[in-house]
Structures are given as structure tokens and as C-alpha cells.
């Protein structure tokens with residue numbers, strides 16, 4: 001079946017659109033790529049990955065619209081799709097889309113993603129709706145507190161999208177280096193994390209983000225066995241594809257059609 | 269005089285506000301509730317109920333979340349009552 | 352991990368300023384759409400009004416489209432004649448392929464181009480989660496949950512999409528039930544057929560109120576589908592898929608006023624492409640095949656008639672006939688071709704009525720023994736029968752097993768037979784009593 005995108009073969013540079021459900025990820029995706037992902041005002045409209053591309057400064061960015069997820073500890077199949085993509089695909093830039101009208105809750109995911117990557121942009125969407133409700137988000141304070149770039153957008157009117165593209169380019173090319181303010185879990189936990197990381201790196205040889213793995217083991221959310229399964233599942237892309245997780249859009253010539261390459265190949 | 273008493277969320281009358289004390293749920297449900305902002309210390313208002321009286325929509329951290337009564341009964345809250 | 356929540360709160364407090372936080376309008380709308388007095392009523396009213404608008408609005412464009420396509424047919428025929436194709440090939444192309452395609456386009460396109468913008472409007476507004484909120488109580492009684500109603504709403508567009516949408520349901524047991532019962536919502540391939548039949552046979556009872564009656568009938572059918580869904584869910588959750596309802600946590604998003612121009616352009620454009628695409632990819636070849644079957648003679652009867660005769664006793668038992676069953680079977684790749692195939696079967700010489708003769712359609716069906724009962728049974732069968740091939744395939748991939756797809760097909764089809772059998776038995780009983 002060459003109908004599906006094999007797991008390991010996304011064209012680079014790869015940009016992921018993550019975020020809580022119903023924050024306008026698909027709307028932004030459509031605005032950036034000109035494609036027509038379905039949108040809708042309810043949690044869980046998108047349940048599969050969609051792929052598209054846009055050009056900025058003559059670079060073709062491959063961009064993926066993920067299903068909405070409340071946290072990286074997924075508990076439903078569509079959230080799993082998002083989590084696996086972020087953890088195992090390691091996109092070059094992750095844009096976390098947030099809803100300006102309930103930013104507080106949205107920041108949970110932002111902080112979690114900040115734990116695992118430096119190349120993150122926070123996009124505060126729906127500012128038009130927030131304005132209507134008398135809510136104002138101060139982007140410079142937010143950016144300072146988080147240590148990462150923040151862009152305000154209203155996807156439906158196209159406000160801020162140009163800036164978003166530019167920021168994606170800057171973060172990708174290293175012109176801007178976000179320095180996420182990580183949470184200090186206290187001496188003991190940090191020590192435990194430091195001890196676990198070499199072990200995880202050894203065991204999973206670079207397939208999974210070690211800090212995230214260590215954290216989720218310590219907090220008791222996942223056991224080593226769970227993580228093993230997670231990695232195995234993503235390697236076995238035949239299985240993934242029969243589960244219909246991928247929907248392909250024209251992303252141009254650089255998608256290789258052969259389904260057999262996976263993260264296994266890049267391991268060696 | 270202000271009287272504080274601890275009850276469960278399902279007992280919160282429509283229109284009243286309480287403060288979350290703790291969540292007795294386990295596993296995935298607990299996780300999901302935390303993700304949605306049901307963190308101890310958070311204010312929560314019973315907003316309106318479905319026409320059958322169950323589920324009830326709650327207002328929490330600027331969002332509206334619907335819960336069934338039996339799920340709400342596993343969330344402890346503080347109600348402040350002005351007597 | 353709890354630390355994360357603390358920090359999120361802390362940062363948000365610094366960076367967000369609330370001025371005059373007002374959410375009154377939202378709450379008022381919500382009270383209207385979910386309260387005791389108006390909750391169910393507003394839902395039913397909305398459903399009927401949408402169907403009514405669709406029926407009224409689709410009428411004229413449907414006729415216009417049919418006329419245009421009929422004129423094109425004339426040109427096509429002449430053209431094919433001129434390039435010297437033999438008569439049989441000519442008939443095959445025009446009567447078999449072109450007419451089936453034209454039929455599908457003119458009957459399907461206008462209603463869908465009206466229904467879907469309306470539906471998309473509700474979806475973008477944020478109404479769908481309110482349906483789930485309202486219906487959760489009933490789904491809980493059936494051992495599942497309100498999010499099933501969301502998946503069902505998506506089923507209106509396409510059951511395969513509805514099945515995929517079931518991923519939003521966390522509990523695997525409840526997800527399975529939602530997947531298996533999704534096809535009880537009439538998808539866009541069946542919906543215009545239902546409307547047409549309701550208009551001809553049920554609206555025909557009171558001609559001056561015809562459209563109103565027909566839209567109520569379709570709304571009633573949808574409600575019946577929901578009841579069946581609840582019933583089957585209950586049945587499944589107390590037999591094969593035992594278990595207690597899991598927790599139900601649903602977010603009700605704020606209403607967002609949709610961009611109307613955008614919706615209209617997009618959903619009309621998308622539906623048009625979809626319907627046209629399917630008409631060319633599925634309806635035309637299927638029409639061709641059926642034409643061949645209808646024109647290849649075997650022991651003095653064409654193949655189609657042979658097959659229909661075989662199915663006839665079974666069909667009669669359920670208040671249908673052999674041709675109707677055959678049309679549903681032949682329509683399994685795509686439900687929109689059921690009616691054109693049926694007509695081709697009836698007109699044994701294999702010539703389709705052209706779609707601008709809609710008014711004559713009723714007489715035609717009646718001359719093949721159709722009564723109001725036949726129409727009702729056909730509608731019920733269409734609502735309840737096996738999911739189309741695409742949906743079955745999706746069930747297979749979503750559940751990870753072909754056996755669930757087979758199970759879904761068997762379950763739905765036996766139910767369809769059972770219900771049709773019951774209605775026709777009841778009808779027979781009544782007419783017998785009246786005769787006495």
C-alpha cells in the first residue's frame with residue numbers, strides 16, 4: 001500500500017501544528033497551505049494527520065496538522081496520533097496553537113512541549129474572539145515568561161499569519177533561538193531524571209525524547225514497557241497504516257512512495 | 269458569617285460557585301480532568317444543566333465542561349455560604 | 352506533573368488581562384438550546400426546518416439541471432451516431448452510463464448543495480457538542496455516551512467519516528458500539544433518495560402540504576434512526592460488548608459566529624466536486640454494468656430479471672420486491688445509485704427514464720406495484736441496511752478486524768429485514784381488520 005505515508009519519511013524541514021482541541025489548528029493549516037482540511041467548532045474535529053506545504057524564503061516547509069491534544073500523556077487514539085508524531089517524528093519546528101480565550105489551560109501543553117524541544121513557537125490564536133470578550137493577551141510578557149517566541153493570530157482573518165511564517169523560518173534557520181523556561185522539579189527529581197536519561201538513551205537509541213521518557217516514568221504515567229510498546233508501534237508502520245492514521249495531501253515530489261522505511265532505518 | 273463546607277460537585281446548585289478541593293477519580297479520567305484544569309484550588313461554577321438534568325455544564329477557567337452527575341460526585345469542593 | 356498546572360496558572364495571570372468579561376449571550380443561547388422546555392423541541396425544529404429548506408430549495412435547480420443534462424444527452428447521442436458507433440454501443444453509453452450519471456447528478460447535487468452549507472453553519476457555530484450534551488442522558492441509558500451523537504452527526508456527511516470520528520470516544524467498548532451503529536444515520540448518498548421518496552409518496556398524501564409533510568417524514572426517519580441506534584447500542588452493551596458506561600467529559604466550546612460567505616462557497620464547492628466525482632467514478636460504470644445485465648438475455652429473460660426473480664420471495668416478505676433488494680446490493684459501492692439502478696431494472700429493456708420526468712416517476716413506480724407501504728419500507732431498508740463498501744472498509748481498519756465489518760453488515764441487514772417485515776405485517780393486519 002503506497003497510499004499512506006510511512007512513519008519515517010516526512011520531507012524536511014518539518015513543521016508540526018500542535019495544540020489543544022478546537023484552537024484553530026486546521027484553520028491555520030488551511031491558511032498556510034491553501035488546502036482544505038475540515039474545520040469545525042468542536043473538540044475532536046481532526047482525528048488524523050494531514051500534510052501540506054508552504055514556501056518561505058524559497059524554502060519548502062512541510063507542515064503537518066495534528067489532532068488536538070490536551071497533554072502529551074494521550075488517552076485517546078486521536079491524541080495518540082499527535083503525541084507519537086511529536087515524540088517520535090521530532091519535527092524541526094513545533095508550533096503550539098493556543099486559544100486566547102482560555103490561555104491558562106492551553107499553557108499546560110505548551111509547558112509540556114517545552115520540556116522536550118527548544119524549537120517551539122507559541123501561537124495565540126482566536127485573538128479576535130478574545131477581544132470581543134474583553135480579554136487581552138500581552139505577547140511580550142508571555143514571551144518573556146515562557147522564553148519562547150509568541151505570535152498573536154486570528155486565523156480566520158489571516159491576521160498574524162505572515163509573522164508566523166517568518167518566525168517559523170527564523171526558528172528553523174537558527175536566527176532566533178528560543179530558550180524555554182523549563183520547570184525545575186526540585187533537586188531530587190532532577191537528579192533522578194539525570195540518572196535515567198543515559199539508560200533511556202541507551203535503550204531506545206534516539207527514537208524517543210529521553211527527558212520526556214524519564215519524566216513520565218518518574219511521575220508514574222508510563223512504565224518502561226509502555227514506552228517500549230510505543231516505540232515498537234511507530235516502527236511497525238505497516239500496522240499504523242492499516243489503522244488509517246494518515247491522510248495524504250500533495251506535498252510534492254519529495255514524499256517517497258515506498259512504505260518500508262521507518263525509524264528503524266535511521267537508527268543505524 | 270461565612271460558613272465553609274465540603275461537598276461533592278454534583279451537589280453544587282446551578283448558578284453557585286465552589287472551589288475544588290480534591291479529585292477522587294483514578295487513572296485516565298483523573299488525568300483528563302487535570303488536563304482540563306480541574307486542579308485543586310480552582311473555582312468552578314455550575315452553569316446550566318441539560319434538559320434531562322444530567323449532564324451538567326460547569327464553568328471552569330474560562331471554559332465550559334460538561335460532566336455527568338456520577339462523575340461530578342467524585343470531585344470534592346468547598347462551598348462558601350453567606351449566612 | 353502537577354507543577355505544570357501551577358506554572359501555567361502563574362504565567363497566565365501575568366500575561367492575560369480581563370476587562371469586561373461578558374459571556375451572557377452564550378449562556379442565553381445555551382439555555383435556549385438545552386433547557387427542559389426548549390431543548391428537544393429546538394433540536395427537532397431545527398432538523399425539520401433544515402430538511403424543509405433543502406426540499407423546497409432543491410426543487411427548481413433539480414429540474415433545471417435535469418433539463419440541461421437531457422439536452423446534452425441529445426447532442427451526445429447525435430455525436431456518437433455521427434462518429435459511426437454501432438447502435439448497441441451507443442445505447443450502452445447513453446442509456447446505461449450517461450443517464451445513470453445524469454440522474455445521480457440532478458437528483459443528488461441540489462439537495463446536498465443546500466443541506467451541507469446549513470449543516471456546516473451549525474458545525475462552525477458550535478451546535479454539535481450541544482447535541483451531544485442534550486442526548487448524553489439517553490446514550491448513558493443505552494450503555495454508551497453522548498459523544499456518539501457527534502460521530503453520528505458526522506455520519507450525515509459520510510458514514511466512513513462518522514466511523515473515523517468515533518476516535519473521540521475514549522472507552523474502546525463504547526467506541527466499538529458507536530462504530531457499529533454509525534450507518535443508522537442516512538449519509539449523503541442515501542439522503543436525497545429518502546427525500547425524493549418521501550416527497551413522492553408521503554408528501555403525495557396531501558399535495559398542498561407536500562413538502563412540509565415530506566420534511567417531517569424525513570426528520571421522523573432520522574429520529575427513528577436515532578432510536579434504533581439507542582436500542583442496538585443497549586442490545587450490544589448488554590450482550591457482546593458488556594460493560595458499564597465510562598466517564599463522560601465533554602467540552603462545550605463558545606459559540607463562534609461563522610463566516611457565512613466562506614461556508615457557502617466552500618461547502619457548495621466541496622459537495623459539488625464530491626457528487627460529480629462519484630457520479631463519474633461510480634455511477635457511470637455501475638450504470639453501464641447494470642445496462643449490460645439488463646440487456647443480456649438468458650432463457651428469454653435478461654440476467655437482471657433472473658436475479659431479481661431469485662430475490663423476490665425474500666423481498667416480498669419484507670414488503671419490498673426482488674428488484675429493490677437487487678438495487679441495494681448493486682448499490683453497495685455507493686448508495687446514490689440505488690434508485691437509478693432500480694428504475695433500470697424495472698424498465699426491462701434497460702432504458703432509464705430521464706431525470707426530468709420526476710413527476711412521472713411516481714406513476715412508473717406504482718405501475719410496478721409500489722404502494723405507500725413499499726416506499727416506506729424502501730426508506731426504512733435504506734436507513735437500516737448494510738453500510739456501503741467504503742464504510743465497511745473503514746470499520747475494518749478502525750477496529751483492526753474484518754470480522755467486525757462483517758458483524759456490522761449482518762447486524763444492520765438483519766435489523767433492516769426485521770423492521771420491514773414488521774411494518775408490512777402490521778400493515779397487512781390492519782388492512783385485513785378494515786376489510787372485516
Ligand SMILES: Nc1nc2c(ncn2[C@@H]2O[C@H](COP(=O)(O)OP(=O)(O)OP(=O)(O)O)[C@@H](O)[C@H]2O)c(=O)[nH]1
Pocket residue numbers: 019020021022023024025026027028038039040041042043044045046047066067068069125126127128129153154155156157474475476607
Ligand atoms: N473567530 C475566529 N474563529 C476561528 C479562528 N480560528 C479558528 N476559528 C474557528 O474555530 C473553530 C475551530 O477551528 P479548527 O481549525 O477546526 O480547530 P482545530 O484546532 O483544528 O480543532 P481540532 O481538530 O478539534 O483539534 C472553527 O469553527 C474555526 O472556524 C480565529 O482566528 N477567529
Ligand SMILES: [Mg+2]
Pocket residue numbers: 025026027038039045046066067068
Ligand atoms: Mg483540526
